[in-house]
Amino acid sequence: MRVVINGFGRIGRTVLRAWLKGGWPGVQIVAINDIAPPETCAYLLEFDSVFGPLDGVALQGDALVVQGHRLPLTQAADLSALDLRGVDLVLECTGKADSRAVAERGLGAGARRVLISGPSDAADATVVLGANDAVLDPAMRVVSNASCTTNALAPLVRVLDSAFGVTAGWMTTIHCYTGSQPTVDAPRSSDPARNRAAALSMVPTTTSAGRLLDRVLPGMAGRIECAAVRVPTASVSAVDLCVVPGQPADVASVNAILAGAGGVIGWTGKPLVSSDLRARPESIVMALPETRVTGGGLIRVFGWYDNEWGFSCRMLDMAVRMGDQG
Template identity: 30%
Template sequence: MLQTSDSCLATWMGREALAEAMIPVIGRLFRENNVVTSIHGRSLISKSTMGILKAHRFARRISMDELLLEETAPLLNTLARLQLGPASIDIAVLNQKFKERDSDATLEEFLRTELAELVGKRDGDSRTSTDVVLYGFGRIGRLLARLLIEKTGGGHDLRLRGIVVRRGSENDLTKRASLLRRDSVHGAFEGTIKVDHQTNTITANGVQIQVIYSDNPATIDYTAYGIKDALVVDNTGRWRDEEGLSQHLLSKGVARVLLTAPGKGGLKNIVHGINHSDITNADRIISAASCTTNAITPVLKAVNDRFGLVHGHVETVHSFTNDQNLTDNFHQGDRRGRSAALNMVITETGAAKAVAKALPELLGKLSGSSIRVPTPDVSLAILNLSLQSGTTRDEVNNFLREMSLHSNLRKQIDFVDSPEVVSTDFVGSRRTGIVDGLATISNDNHLVLYVWYDNEFGYSCQVVRVMEEMASVKRPSFPATNVVEEAMSVLASLG
């Protein structure tokens, strides 16, 4: 039955009202229970009314039907009454399981059974928070700050306590706060920021951040600021090996160090979703690899596991970075002295070789090169691959689409098949690599994939995931499913 314009508007307003009513419930679950709610992996924390509506519509990509707020609203309200302990809960998957139940259990009875490990555990969280210090406050440092502030919940997670910078001017503190508040690429900070010159702190959404001025990582007494057993995240790129980064461990109050750049020597290079289980309590210094390595490794693993990878070449079309010159000037690196705003610049990339540090089975199978282009953010990796098993474009796209929706790599891999998307559409993507399905080329054993990635924000999300593993503050996920078997089952049904 066709709807009139008045009935369409009335339906929309009703859905808006339901979404608005969900916001305080989602917030209360997060603040009081440390429960993160999501829809097929898309977090609902701090989402606007429109964000919640869009998340429900996104569900069409999985079930072909839009997720109904009339179903999720009562589910959320019931969750809020169960005094749950900390967890990540996918309400879309829970809702589907409830609809497919083989009993007459009510919604509350079903949830009590499904979440039995969590019910009544609101005050039973044995985890302790981990203090975090950002050493350096550039592009990645400020995005990490935004993410850590956004994720601040019940006090049992990562707590941003301080940043370390070199004083740049007399009004340095004000300028640092302004750069956190305003971003030319990622937009305004969601919330409030205030500066206290007496205590040398920036307070953002209630998170008090101590600003420490130093140019020596080995001589800071973090305990003087109440910071203990801290995880220091080095965003400077100044030190890349264990010897240089171990200087942080000489400062009082530091327990572990994470580098947001490819590590040299014997440092573990961690790509979350691939080898994060390699992190042990004995690891004091770890690297989160590079933005490109994080973007391509999950896709390469998926392809290698399914079709077998003989060899490949990775070409990145990469946005310019701070390392390049704005106008022509001297630079130690080849070609990087030429204006980043005016030129495409051929340069080197170690990402292809770095993949093997996270995925050893690809050692010696990849080469790589890069072209820097005059855009400020979002890059594109072109994977030119030779496979052991022949395939078709449709088979590869169906496989990668299902991996992005159902597999244990769904936080890393995304998939898009719109004929109109361009680079700016992926600014702010929390997935580390987005496969452009319409650009896929397949000729039996020869495959070309185009993978977009927000080399700033998407990478920062991966860094936070590594931080959570290092600090052992990751929440348990519900409902528990064997996502790999689920993905393979879906693929089998596709033929």
């Protein structure tokens, strides 16, 4: 499976870091494209404020050499200008693939398929492993990997619905700040609160997870509403989910279901804090001590997710799935 990373920002670099740790022997990352200067790409890969330094990073001519892997590094603003014949999959990590014209640039360059690292209406389908990955089809040439929060939420909702039936619910993601927020107050967003300094306040805002959940699990459409609070931490987010079950449940039965879910859903019985979950590969890690069931039957569950590392691992997992389809 020959893979090219287009866009070497937070997700592009984290995908490469995760791949270097191993676990995806069928994936071969063969090139990187980003408009930033090569020296900047190398520097930001070698020194990362969240994940720490990475050994074995160097520039050799027009290539980034990382731990013995030589990866040609191009700077095309339009990916279709490159020759990607022989490439099986482009990981579209620029955050710009909102239109079909942009999403298809990898195909125009000769690649067989494209996987977008975020929500995109331009994709043939939005697929979340552990939720609706059965819909993945070889005919889908452009696929969206949804969002980090949707990857955490959708498998969890599917498991709870299968076990207890979910008639209604509310999810709040407690989300670390991201590059879409300013470091000082600045007019960057149509949402006034999102214009405030990211590291100084908790910021109530929206999340795409609600509409994406309806897309990924159409049988749940309209049943779960979602909101977000951006908080002044740089890494690891959380899902706080309350649901009305269709049948009675207690804490023990809920935790048994969560602990037995497996796949992209992990769990912990320890009283952890967000920094303890950094670089965990699961889509969500359920904090079982936080589970509650009210006297009226409302279920509350809480799970952590590394919104960069876990999501990047899903990008690589999805690459494998797409490769297996031929």
